[in-house]
Amino acid sequence: MTQTDEDRWLNAAISALPEVPVPADLRRRIAELPIVHPRKARLPWWSPVGASLWWSLCGAMGILCGIYLDVPGQAGSSTAESLSLDQEVETWDLGVATDNDDNAVSSDVLAQEELFSAAFASQLSTDWSDTWDDAALSDGEGAP
């Protein structure tokens, strides 16, 4: 039997198989797939929205790295909290200097600054050693 005869014989054999009708219900279900399963739009990384998402991600990573590495002066860093009193006073002074150019608001700020500075300086100059109750600290001896 030649290849063509064999092909013909096989085609005849397979054509003996019953037809497979397509049910209308199945056709309808498949036609509705785009409605039932709407496809999520994918943003290419180079698109304006995609790029802005990348920048947001980079920014978030930068903030996280900053917190982790404890960059001085950054919000929440322990270095910022441990600034000395002198540095804080200097910072206040700078603030007063720059606000001088302003009008009513700056005068209020200036007044508050002065009050705060005066109170702060008096606190620093106070000799707190007099206020200690030595008796109360000596294991109860001499307590009333």
Added chain:
Amino acid sequence: MKRVAAGDARAFRQICDEHLPAILRFATRLLQNDAEAHDVAQETFLKVWLKASEYQPKARITTWIHSIARHLSIDRLRQRQSRGETVSLDNAVDQAPASVEPGQLLERKWTAERVQTAISALPERQQSALLLRHEQGLSQDEIAQVLDTSVDAVESLLKRARSALREQLELGGVDPSA
């Protein structure tokens, strides 16, 4: 296909209308179960819709869709095998045209049963190669793409499948050319 990838539902429906009968027939032959074949056809077109952007124009659409349907059918066959289920032929042979005479109908049904049994007895790759070639009308090159193999391997698969099918049918006393 580019339109489908861009989310054009109308283009998707055109592809369904064109390819659904062939895909359903292919799945039905492999699975021999109407309900499962319907599920596979639906899942196939769902994948076509969702993964249209992954389609590479170097293959014909029909080749790509057949490849998806074949993989899904194999998954079903494996699940069935793991459950220890046997395959029923009843679904596949009860759909002869109504215009056929009762005597012819019986003979046709009997022949269809023998042919289906002989095809089912073949290994899955031989079955797929045979059906894709002789029922779906794909070229050897396209079959090689669906089966993810070489053209030489397809030729070899077809040769073995033809030989085994012929042997089975002759043993069963079936002569389709008669």
